[in-house]
Amino acid sequence: MRFRPSLLSLLAVFKERKGNLLKISPVLSVSAAAEVLYHGIKDAARVLRRYKKKGLKTDSNTPPPIPNGRISTSVRLACALRYFAGGSPYDIMSVYGVSHTIILDSVWCVVEATNQVADFYIEYPKSxxxxxxxxxxxxxxxxxxxxxxxxxxxxxxxxxxxxxxxxxxxxxxxxxxxxxxxxxxxxxxxxxxxxxxxxxxxxxxxxxxxxxxxxxxxxxxxxxxxxxxxxxxxxxxxxxxxxxxxxxxxxxxxxxxxxxxxxxxxxxxxxxxxxxxxxxxxxxxxxxxxxxxxxxxxxxxxxxxxxxxxxxxxxxxxxxxxxxxxxxxxxxxxxxxxxxxxxxxxxxxxxxxxxxxxxxxxxxxxxxxxxxxxxxxxMPRALRRTRSILNDIEESCPxxxxxxxxxxxxxxxxxxxxxxxxxxxx
Incomplete structure (x- = not known):
């Protein structure tokens, strides 16, 4: 399944472990997180409907049913971020209860989705x-x-x-x-x-x-x-x-x-x-x-x-x-x-x-x-000579x-x- 990460997913920049529980470190305030949650769910639903219209395969129509249930977008993103941070895939497996394949699939889903988000596009400003x-x-x-x-x-x-x-x-x-x-x-x-x-x-x-x-x-x-x-x-x-x-x-x-x-x-x-x-x-x-x-x-x-x-x-x-x-x-x-x-x-x-x-x-x-x-x-020799000439010109014309x-x-x-x-x- 392809997905676009909502801002909600990006709240989990790094995780902290405490016993058997997982705590996601928030980056936004509670009120802001609630607003992001609301819009994130709407965005996810809209994207999913668009994919269905195009006839793309999603988890919901992939037989047979997933034994342990769907893997949420936030879990996929958390796995990917932990992997990006240098974490061991095997440690991530034990924390989130997913397979090694799911972790690597999540990594490339996040990479692809991140590179497709227009708001994240990197381009030197023209104005x-x-x-x-x-x-x-x-x-x-x-x-x-x-x-x-x-x-x-x-x-x-x-x-x-x-x-x-x-x-x-x-x-x-x-x-x-x-x-x-x-x-x-x-x-x-x-x-x-x-x-x-x-x-x-x-x-x-x-x-x-x-x-x-x-x-x-x-x-x-x-x-x-x-x-x-x-x-x-x-x-x-x-x-x-x-x-x-x-x-x-x-x-x-x-x-x-x-x-x-x-x-x-x-x-x-x-x-x-x-x-x-x-x-x-x-x-x-x-x-x-x-x-x-x-x-x-x-x-x-x-x-x-x-x-x-x-x-x-x-x-x-x-x-x-x-x-x-x-x-x-x-x-x-x-x-x-x-x-x-x-x-x-x-x-x-x-x-x-x-x-x-x-x-x-x-x-x-x-x-x-x-x-x-x-x-x-x-560097070609001609370019090196040009560099030397330009430096000489600079010295003569401040x-x-x-x-x-x-x-x-x-x-x-x-x-x-x-x-x-x-x-x-x-």
């Missing part, structure tokens, strides 16, 4: 108002008052097992294209843009783990839109030195350790770290990403899975912001169940990623999956690129890198 709203959020966090940052971009390795020859053939590349040499892991290069809260504004997974961040980003749909003038009023994205500095992308100055350019790099990283926080929250919330995606999951399904997790990640942040102040969203990630942590440690043949590196915002980062595309091995304008802003503010950061700066 000037929405883009400036994003920039305003970054400006409030910038000590020097950078007001034109409309998002931060970075890459994350989606760890997988070595893809099958069939999967690699369907992708049009060899198996080696999925091997990230920097991390010695097979996987996919995920490019994402986040806002200051860690919400994912755009996500692209079209290259293997061997590709550089620059190539993966320039092969995405958002890059083509940026080239055509997606950003309004001189707004830009912030990225690290894995990307090319341009009219819509501001990167740090390379190979500097002192002076005003180093000061600029500090204030630049003060905002750029927000996308790293987004990855920390994403992987911290969905522990499934801390280990290699199970081998029986194809690359196509892996991409669909990550897109669904990103959408649910945004949903959790939105719900947190509606209920609490817009301060660190790391507080809305419940503590992981010990049995789930133990399962990841003991049942991940290739190991798992520890969340040990903590940034200034208090969000633990999956450093073992980050910086995977910080190389230029797959107002030709946004980076130089922001550099001048730092100089005029007379602000410098804090001393303690200067000491620890590499």
């Amino acid at each position: 000037c108002f929405e883009q400036k709203k994003i920039a305003k959020g970054f400006e409030e966090k910038s000590d020097v008052g950078f007001s034109n940052c409309a998002g931060c971009v970075d890459g994350l390795l989606i760890w997988t097992h070595k893809p099958t020859e069939k999967d690699a053939e369907m992708s049009g590349v060899g198996q080696k294209k999925f091997l990230c040499g920097r991390k010695s892991k097979f996987g996919l290069n995920c490019q994402a843009i986040s806002d200051v809260r860690g919400r994912i504004l755009d996500i692209s997974i079209v290259y293997g783990g061997a590709s550089s961040d620059c190539l993966a980003f320039e092969g995405s749909d958002i890059f083509q839109k940026l080239e055509l003038g997606l950003l309004h009023d001189d707004l830009v994205l912030f990225g690290d030195n894995a990307y090319l500095n341009s009219k819509f992308m501001v990167t740090p100055y390379p190979n500097v350790s002192s002076g005003s350019k180093d000061d600029f790099n500090f204030f630049h990283s003060q905002l750029r770290i927000r996308v790293e926080c987004a990855f920390g929250m994403l992987v911290g919330r969905w522990g499934l990403l801390r280990a290699a995606i199970p081998q029986n999951i194809s690359l196509t399904r892996t991409i669909a899975l990550v897109h669904a997790l990103a959408k649910l990640h945004n949903f959790c942040i939105d719900m947190h912001d509606k209920m609490h102040s817009k301060e660190p969203a790391s507080g809305d990630i419940p503590e992981r169940l010990q049995e789930d942590e133990d399962y990841m440690v003991t049942h991940s043949p290739e190991g798992y990623i520890t969340m040990t590196t903590t940034d200034v915002s208090g969000v633990s980062l999956p450093s073992g999956l980050m910086d995977c595309g910080h190389h230029s091995d797959d 107002t030709s690129q946004p980076r130089e304008l922001l550099h001048l802003q730092v100089i005029e503010s007379q602000l410098t890198r804090p001393h303690e950061n200067q000491i620890n700066h590499k």
Whole structure:
């Protein structure tokens, strides 16, 4: 049976066990939950009627009758969320009294349904108002008052097992294209843009783990839109030195350790770290990403899975912001169940990623999956020469690129890198 998850189902972000009873942690107030329940039942009934009209098979007309009764939508969603969080399917079986097959079926029903909900769709906003709203959020966090940052971009390795020859053939590349040499892991290069809260504004997974961040980003749909003038009023994205500095992308100055350019790099990283926080929250919330995606999951399904997790990640942040102040969203990630942590440690043949590196915002980062595309091995020599020429032009014409304008802003503010950061700066 296919179903669309109602907001009621999404109230169960994580479960808490107490004896033999299951307690679903609510995300909304009681009154709000009652309203969601009412509308959720109406939505579910309407969707079910529509499916029946189309002649699709549902549980109600599937012979023979289910011995232990129907499995409710909320139970299916709870099973899927626990699985996404890194839980063992066998532990989930014992908690909910369902079979291993039902759990995996529920996972893919939730993935499919989440990716079909229009309200969850991830697309970088086109309107000037929405883009400036994003920039305003970054400006409030910038000590020097950078007001034109409309998002931060970075890459994350989606760890997988070595893809099958069939999967690699369907992708049009060899198996080696999925091997990230920097991390010695097979996987996919995920490019994402986040806002200051860690919400994912755009996500692209079209290259293997061997590709550089620059190539993966320039092969995405958002890059083509940026080239055509997606950003309004001189707004830009912030990225690290894995990307090319341009009219819509501001990167740090390379190979500097002192002076005003180093000061600029500090204030630049003060905002750029927000996308790293987004990855920390994403992987911290969905522990499934801390280990290699199970081998029986194809690359196509892996991409669909990550897109669904990103959408649910945004949903959790939105719900947190509606209920609490817009301060660190790391507080809305419940503590992981010990049995789930133990399962990841003991049942991940290739190991798992520890969340040990903590940034200034208090969000633990999956450093073992980050910086995977910080190389230029797959960049054509012509592109490298073009990059060098553009840097020379920028040096000779200070107002030709946004980076130089922001550099001048730092100089005029007379602000410098804090001393303690200067000491620890590499």
